[in-house]
Amino acid sequence: MKTARPYRHYRIPWYLTGVxxxxxxxxxxxxxxxxxxxxxxxxxxRFGYPMRFTGLSNYRAVLSDPWFWRSVxxxxxxxxxxxxxxxxxGLSFALILLQKFPFRKLWIALLLSPYAISPVVAAASWKYLxxxxxxxxxxxxxxxxxxxxxxxxxAVALISLCITNVWLSYPFIMLxxxxxxxxxxxxxxxxxxxxxxxxxxxxxxxxxxxxxxxLLIAIVFRLIIALRTFDIVWLMxxxxxxxxxxLLGIQLYRVGFRYWQFGTGSAIAWMIFLMTLCIAIPxxxxxxxxxx
Amino acid sequence: xRICKWWLLAGCGIVILSIIGVGVASAEELLPLRALGHAVxxxxxxxxxxxxxxxxxxGLADVRELLFREAALPYPAYDVGYLLNTWASPIITQxxxxxxEWLERAPLPGFPADWPSGMIEALTFDxxxxxxxxxxxxxxxxxxxxxxxQRHVELPTTIEExxxxxxxxxxxxxxxxxxxxxxxxxxxxxxxxxxIALARAWGPDAGVITPDYRVVCNKPPMVTVLSxxxxxxxxxxxxxxxxxxxxSDSVRMFQMGQVAMxxxxxxYYRRFNDPSASQVAGNxxxxxxxxxxxxxxxxxxxxxxxxxxxxxxxxxxxxxxxxLAWEFIRRLSTPEAxxxxxxxxxxxxxxxxxxxxxxxxxxAPYAEIxxxxxxxARVPLPAFDSIMEAVDIFGTYAHMAxxxxxxxxxxxxxxxxxxxxxxxxxxxxxx
Numbered sequence: 001m002k003t004a005r006p007y008r009h010y011r012i013p014w015y016l017t018g019v020x021x022x023x024x025x026x027x028x029x030x031x032x033x034x035x036x037x038x039x040x041x042x043x044x045x046r047f048g049y050p051m052r053f054t055g056l057s058n059y060r061a062v063l064s065d066p067w068f069w070r071s072v073x074x075x076x077x078x079x080x081x082x083x084x085x086x087x088x089x090g091l092s093f094a095l096i097l098l099q100k101f102p103f104r105k106l107w108i109a110l111l112l113s114p115y116a117i118s119p120v121v122a123a124a125s126w127k128y129l130x131x132x133x134x135x136x137x138x139x140x141x142x143x144x145x146x147x148x149x150x151x152x153x154x155a156v157a158l159i160s161l162c163i164t165n166v167w168l169s170y171p172f173i174m175l176x177x178x179x180x181x182x183x184x185x186x187x188x189x190x191x192x193x194x195x196x197x198x199x200x201x202x203x204x205x206x207x208x209x210x211x212x213x214x215l216l217i218a219i220v221f222r223l224i225i226a227l228r229t230f231d232i233v234w235l236m237x238x239x240x241x242x243x244x245x246x247l248l249g250i251q252l253y254r255v256g257f258r259y260w261q262f263g264t265g266s267a268i269a270w271m272i273f274l275m276t277l278c279i280a281i282p283x284x285x286x287x288x289x290x291x292x
Numbered sequence: 293x294r295i296c297k298w299w300l301l302a303g304c305g306i307v308i309l310s311i312i313g314v315g316v317a318s319a320e321e322l323l324p325l326r327a328l329g330h331a332v333x334x335x336x337x338x339x340x341x342x343x344x345x346x347x348x349x350x351g352l353a354d355v356r357e358l359l360f361r362e363a364a365l366p367y368p369a370y371d372v373g374y375l376l377n378t379w380a381s382p383i384i385t386q387x388x389x390x391x392x393e394w395l396e397r398a399p400l401p402g403f404p405a406d407w408p409s410g411m412i413e414a415l416t417f418d419x420x421x422x423x424x425x426x427x428x429x430x431x432x433x434x435x436x437x438x439x440x441x442q443r444h445v446e447l448p449t450t451i452e453e454x455x456x457x458x459x460x461x462x463x464x465x466x467x468x469x470x471x472x473x474x475x476x477x478x479x480x481x482x483x484x485x486x487x488i489a490l491a492r493a494w495g496p497d498a499g500v501i502t503p504d505y506r507v508v509c510n511k512p513p514m515v516t517v518l519s520x521x522x523x524x525x526x527x528x529x530x531x532x533x534x535x536x537x538x539x540s541d542s543v544r545m546f547q548m549g550q551v552a553m554x555x556x557x558x559x560y561y562r563r564f565n566d567p568s569a570s571q572v573a574g575n576x577x578x579x580x581x582x583x584x585x586x587x588x589x590x591x592x593x594x595x596x597x598x599x600x601x602x603x604x605x606x607x608x609x610x611x612x613x614x615x616l617a618w619e620f621i622r623r624l625s626t627p628e629a630x631x632x633x634x635x636x637x638x639x640x641x642x643x644x645x646x647x648x649x650x651x652x653x654x655x656a657p658y659a660e661i662x663x664x665x666x667x668x669a670r671v672p673l674p675a676f677d678s679i680m681e682a683v684d685i686f687g688t689y690a691h692m693a694x695x696x697x698x699x700x701x702x703x704x705x706x707x708x709x710x711x712x713x714x715x716x717x718x719x720x721x722x723x
Contacts, residue, residue, distance in 0.1 A: 021304050046677065047360060048383035132532045133470075152533040154697070240480055241535045242691045257357060258481075259681045 034273075041266035048260075058267035067243070068251065068268070075247045078162060079226040085166045086222060090173030091215070095203070097174075098181055115171035123235035126164045127151070130236075154244035157237055161245055164232055169225075173218045180214035181207060220283045224276050248272050325620055328362070329374030330355055333601065336427060336633040342623040343616075352376070353481075359604070363387035368606035371617040375423050375604045377414050381675040389605040390420035394618045400424065400625050406643045411600055414671060423602035424621055425642040426630070430598040430669040431489045431555045431581070432661055434564055438575045439471060439552045447577075450585040451493035451594065454553070455520045461552035462529040473529035475551040477539045480687030481680075485597055486555050487690055488672045490517045492595040493584040496670055499597075500686050500711070503674045505720045507711045509686060510704035513584075518693040518700035525694050535691055547571060555581065558662035559640055578661050591668070598669030600642060631655075640666060678714045685710045 041058055045051040062068050093111050097104065114122070129135050130150035137147040150160040188210065192202045230249035233239065239246035239254070246254075248268065256265025324344045327333070331349040348370065350358065359373045364387060375384070395403060403424070404412045411425040433454070439461050440447065448454035458473030465471055476486040484500060491498040491513040498513035508514070524530050531537070531545065543563065545551040547570040558578060567573040580593025603621045605614055623629060627649075630641040635655040640662045641647050647666065653659040673679060689707035693700040715721035 017300055017303075020300065021307060024304065024308075047364075048386055048677070147532075149532050152535050154695075237536065238479060238481070240691065242480075242695065242697060243688055254684065258353065258684070259678070260360075 037266045037269050040262050041270050043263050045262045046260055047262070051263075054263070058263045059271075061264060062267045062271060067246075068271075070243070071246050071248050071251045074158065074245065075227060075249075078158060078165075078229065078245075078247060079223060082162050082165045082169070082226050083219060083222045085162065086170040086173050087215070087219060089166065089170040090175075090218075091177045093170070093174045094177035094181060097178060111174065112171045114167050115169075115175075117168070119168060119231040120235060122164065122168050123232040126160075126167075126232075127236050130160055151237055152241055154242050157241060157245050161233055161236060164236065165226065165229065168232070169222060172222065173215070176214050176218040177211060180211035184210055216283065216286075220279060223279050227276055227279070228272060248275075325372065325616055326370045327372045327374075327620075328355065328358060328370035329601075333374050333427070337624060339636070340624055340629050340632055342620065345620070360387060363604075363606040363608070366608055368608055370606065371609060371613050372620050373604045373606065374426075375602045377411070377425075377600050377602065377671055378673060378675055378679055380415055380423065380602075381677050381679070382417055383677060384415075384422050384604070385417050385420070387607055388422045389607045389609075389614060390422055391424065391605070391618075392420050394614075395421075398618060398622060400622060402627070402643065402645065403625075406627075406645050408642070408644065408666075410670070411602075411642060414675065415602055423604045424625060425600045425602045426625060427601040427633070428598060428640040428642050428666055429557045429600065430596050430640070430662075430665045431485065432558045432578050432596065432658075432665050433553060433581050434546065434556055434560065434576055434578050435553045436546070436549065436551075436572055436575060437577050438572070447579060448582050450582050450588055451490065452585050454582055455524065458524050458529045458553060459527055462527065465549075469550060471549070472531050472545070472551050474524060474553045475531050475534055475537065475542050475545050476555050477542045478534040478537045478691075480535070480684060480691055482539070482683075483535075483687050483690055484683050485599075485672055487514065487517055487521075487686075489555060489581055489594055489596045492597070492670075493581060493587065493591075493593075495584075495587060495591070496595040498595075499672065501673055501682065501715070503671070505674060505676075505715055505722045507708045507715065507721075509711065510701065510708040515700045515704050518690060518704065521694045522696055522700065526696065530694075535695070546576075557640065558658040558665060559634075559656070561656075561658040578658055580661065580665055592664060593668065596665055596669050597672035598666060599671065676715070676718055676720055678718060682711055682714055685714070 040051075042053060042055060043051040044054045044057070097108055097111070101107075131137075132147055132149065132152070134150075136150065140147060149156060151157050184207065188206055189202060192206055197205070228249055229247055230253060233245055233247055233250055234253065237245045239250040249272070252265055252268045252272065255261050255268060259265075324346075326346045326348070327337075328348050328350075330352065334347045334349050337345070348358075349355075355374065356376070356379055358370075359375065359379075360383075362369045363373070373388075375388075404421075407425055411428075412421065415421055415423040415425070435447070439445075440457075443460050443463065445457050445460045446453075448457045461471065461473040463471055477483065478486075488499040494513035494516075497508060498511065500509045500514070501507055521530065525534075531551070537545075539556070542551075542554050543556065543560065546554045546564060549572050561576065561578055564570050564576045565573045570576075581596055582588075583591040583594055603624075605617045605621075609617070624633070625643075627643055627646050630643050630646045631649065631651055634641045634646065634652060641652070646652055647659075647663050656662070673682070676682075686707050689698070689703040692698040693703040698706075712721055
């Protein structure tokens with residue numbers, strides 16, 4: 001029977017010495033800002049003025065601000081719709097790419113290429129494409145359709161941003177799905193084939209259940225990242241027109257870095273963090289339950 | 293090999309401290325002068341720099357953030373910064389060096405008499421001046437002469453005629469390109485400048501917030517401007533995506549001949565008539581934004597807004613760096629330097645002697661209009677801590693009014709309510 005070693009005899013294996021400094025740095029870079037932001041959120045702090053402890057008043061102010069709830073609604077619509085679209089598109093492309101057809105490898109490279117483009121470049125390009133005199137409206141004119149105010153109409157602007165975000169991010173889910181399906185053993189499909197199952201039945205009863213853990217990881221990651229979207233929205237619309245595309249990230253930036261209200265901005269940041277936890281915790285619990 | 297954890301921790305600590313030490317040591321190696329501003333400032337200082345300067349240039353929002361954030365550091369990362377007047381609230385007294393002693397020790401020739409008194413007052417708190425104005429910006433009307441001739445439209449002499457002209461100047465060219473009658477930089481964060489310039493056709497008290505902190509955005513001048521712009525937007529005389537336009541977009545549209553009238557500083561005349569950049573070079577004109585019909589003959593033009601940039605020195609700099617910074621400011625504030633910057637890099641000087649000099653008039657075709665506009669211009673908004681929030685509030689409701697999502701009067705009433713709350717929270721509100 002093994003007994004616990006006395007504390008003074010504990011030794012760290014030598015190969016961990018290389019990892020420790022970077023782990024320490026990571027902890028400092030992640031933990032210190034998180035704790036400091038929490039600290040600031042409990043204070044009234046404006047640039048140029050001393051900090052004043054106010055408890056939860058910043059959170060009360062944020063939660064009673066109708067613009068905040070409007071941003072929450074817009075953020076949730078944006079997040080859910082883009083992730084659903086990415087899931088549908090990514091999975092579909094993965095299934096198609098697993099078939100044999102001419103120039104398959106070229107198609108894989110083309111379909112993966114949006115993931116290699118920086119969000120800034122993508123936002124600038126899409127902004128020009130969606131300009132009233134841009135390529136998209138030009139193509140619509142060939143179909144005898146009227147030009148669409150892609151970024152200047154409050155209702156359409158959010159759809160345009162969703163399209164841009166889906167275009168940028170569907171390769172992530174496509175990659176995960178492609179890898180997951182590729183790694184399935186062929187023996188899993190022999191019995192259904194022998195039994196005469198159709199493609200859809202094989203996908204629904206064999207493939208999908210087996211790849212669902214991988215897809216779940218991909219979806220959770222995408223939900224967390226989409227919830228915090230800032231770059232493409234700021235570059236394309238800056239939260240407009242008329243704050244119709246003001247996601248929580250945009251509001252945080254506006255309050256914290258434009259209005260210099262660090263306390264309120266930190267409170268918004270923690271609200272985003274808590275929303276992210278609401279997505280991450282159920283996933284972590286599910287994964288923990290499976291492992292144990 | 294097994295390593296005791298205490299030795300391990302000690303080793304990591306030494307490594308980290310060494311890295312920090314190297315960083316701090318290398319920070320001591322400085323170039324002669326570090327300047328923080330916009331690209332136009334670097335351009336204006338070209339050929340005038342008395343010694344080697346390390347420039348950092350950014351967009352407006354970033355300049356503002358870095359200017360104040362770095363000034364708050366125990367050792368600021370710049371020696372000379374460029375401050376826009378709308379940022380000059382009392383907060384600047386905490387971060388920037390009062391310049392009275394420097395002016396006594398090494399005076400600026402002609403200061404303060406050769407500068408507009410309004411500029412000096414805006415930068416003075418408790419009898420101390422914190423910045424030296426160096427570049428003035430004010431909007432005038434730039435128009436495409438060809439389109440006015442083609443469409444048989446007279447140059448508007450009143451603001452009402454200007455709005456009507458915008459409709460007549462909206463058409464489709466022979467090559468199929470649509471021309472819009474008017475455009476402006478319509479992002480919610482900057483649209484206030486153009487709207488204030490138009491509203492002040494009805495006098496200097498029109499706008500959003502007066503210099504004595506009265507909220508006037510829901511008064512007839514601004515409501516009328518928004519109503520007219522809504523009419524133009526519905527008619528199609530404004531580009532449909534004008535609400536997303538930055539300054540560069542408005543400039544580009546005019547240079548490409550897709551807009552007949554825009555509102556920009558007088559010195560933009562150069563870039564509109566630069567054949568290498570503009571398709572309308574040689575065919576543009578400029579004039580003051582006309583006054584309202586009721587003020588024709590009373591006002592020479594709309595009391596357009598004026599913003600100006602000023603040199604500032606961070607308070608926390610060591611004495612030697614402040615000395616260097618002050619020398620830089622002195623050299624770039626001479627009449628010769630301001631004239632050079634104005635002629636070669638297209639900005640309006642802040643020295644009155646330079647603005648009205650024959651040399652400037654001879655070298656800059658827009659000098660006369662720039663001088664007239666500056667002589668009647670005023671700052672768009674008084675400086676206060678929540679100015680950015682006020683700008684966003686007004687911009688959002690202005691968008692709603694122009695797009696027709698809310699009636700102009702209702703939009704401005706709501707904006708006024710929120711602006712009053714902002715000013716009241718700072719103890720500034722006057723009714």
